[in-house]
Amino acid sequence: MQGLTLENIRVVEVGGYSGYDLFFMIQGKLYNFMIAKTNPPMPLNILHRFEDQGFCPICKRLILPYPIGNQPCLELKKIDRLLLDKLKKFLPAALN
Numbered sequence: 001m002q003g004l005t006l007e008n009i010r011v012v013e014v015g016g017y018s019g020y021d022l023f024f025m026i027q028g029k030l031y032n033f034m035i036a037k038t039n040p041p042m043p044l045n046i047l048h049r050f051e052d053q054g055f056c057p058i059c060k061r062l063i064l065p066y067p068i069g070n071q072p073c074l075e076l077k078k079i080d081r082l083l084l085d086k087l088k089k090f091l092p093a094a095l096n
Contacts, residue, residue, distance in 0.1 A: 006083075011090050013037075019044065022087055027057045030066075031073060033083065041091060043080035046073050 006024040014021050020041075022033040030051070034044040047070050048056060048063045056063050059075040076083065 006086070009087065009090055017044070020091060022090065023049070024087070029054065029057060031076065032070075033076075033080070033087070035084065035091070041084065041088070043084050046076040046080060046083070047071065048073055 004026065006026060008023070008025045010023045012021045012023070013019075017034070017036065019034060019036040022035055024031055024033065030049040032047040032049045034047070036042040036044055049066045050056075050063050050069055051065055053062070053064050053069070055061065056073060056075075059073050061071075063069040063071060
């Protein structure tokens with residue numbers, strides 16, 4: 001987590017899995033953090049949502065543009081609970 005700067009954080013409620021899509025950028029690359037609407041909230045997955053093909057600055061894999069490149073970031077998934085703690089303040093108050 002140290003040295004990881006999250007930018008342009010945005011939360012969207014979704015009904016497909018009863019949760020939230022939390023979008024953020026790292027070094028100009030977009031990620032989708034899927035969070036279940038439970039109390040406490042539960043991290044589900046973190047997906048790459050790149051506009052253009054490029055390398056993920058976190059996992060170093062070559063990612064194709066969205067929707068083809070909608071693949072999990074395995075390195076961010078390893079720290080999903082730490083990320084969730086950092087991003088909880090963006091979720092609705094009922095989940096905090």
